[in-house]
Amino acid sequence: MFYMTKILVTGGAGFIGSNLVDALILENYEVTVIDNLSSGKREYLNPRAKFWQLDIVSEEIDTIFRTERFDFVYHLAAQIDVRTSVTNPSFDNKINVLGGLNILEKAKKYGVKKVIFASTGGAIYGETEEIPTTEYAPTYPLSPYGINKLAFEKYLYYYYQTYNLNYTILRFANVYGPRQFKGGEAGVIAIFVDNAIKGKTSIMYGDGKQTRDFVFVTDVVSALIKAKEIDCRGEINISLGREVSLLEVKAKIEEVLGEKILIQVEPAKLGEQKRSCLSRERAKAVLDWEPKFDLDQGIKETINWSRAQIK
Ligand SMILES: NC(=O)c1ccc[n+]([C@@H]2O[C@H](COP(=O)([O-])OP(=O)(O)OC[C@H]3O[C@@H](n4cnc5c(N)ncnc54)[C@H](O)[C@@H]3O)[C@@H](O)[C@H]2O)c1
16 A cells, blocks of 8 residues: 655644645645644645644644654744743743643654754844854854744754654744744734735834845745755754845835835834844755745745735
């Protein structure tokens, strides 16, 4: 009998997760999603995926692992809002560390071949002198979100050393593209684009000279898919490797739209990171991965998708 590789995607109704699930299903994998729909959307769920509306901290997850016997686990479910992590660090810890540990315990117990973890670059390295930042840079997270993501990376290492549970960590830059949640901090392109096409004003905090490294979701999905095949533990940055200011992002959106967008400038947020740009050399070397979408193409795709949503 033909055996289909079984894959669990936690957070598979979310922005990156739902795009990943679609791609895995196109490649004929049998996909199960666990998501509590706290920010994910039912309409983004691929109808060919099995779906469990559950919290990752729940013990009910044991039954799903026992019956499904997954080959691979993509762990993407997370509390992703940096500001929420600052106001409620215990909650962030509960989802991003304890929830993750629940998944790891079941992966260990039911013989999962590999766990692929969606970690973060900017929030883990913090303000750093090394730009573009390599995976070897010291890690000084400036938020509970960054601390908890880093803590979970260390648990992955521990489970590998102690129980031989294989893993790969991808540290994403700022991901953008279709289906991105418009709240939260990482979504500046989503927010600017959505407001622009609705004729609404976007708020820009600070002088707009703060920089980020924006990588398109389709490229992130291709990195995630490649990650399950490689024999490499440790961390791999997934980025465009291009440092872009928010002012440049605004100008790029205006160029594609052919009109000015409405921006209200507010004082910079306390403790906001000034620069972020990740080196992608290691991704090329160990994952044979390079992004295919530059900022122009990615913004065009995002605008087309956003326009289609309001029609
Ligand atoms: N978007 C980015 O720029 C970015 C950058 C770095 C890392 N990441 C990481 O990538 C992953 C996916 O992020 P995203 O941007 O798609 O965010 P998202 O909010 O769209 O996706 C997260 C998903 O997890 C689900 N979820 C949240 N808490 C849960 C819980 N307790 N139990 C079950 N499901 C839960 C949400 O409903 C959502 O569908 C996260 O781990 C995030 O930390 C994202």
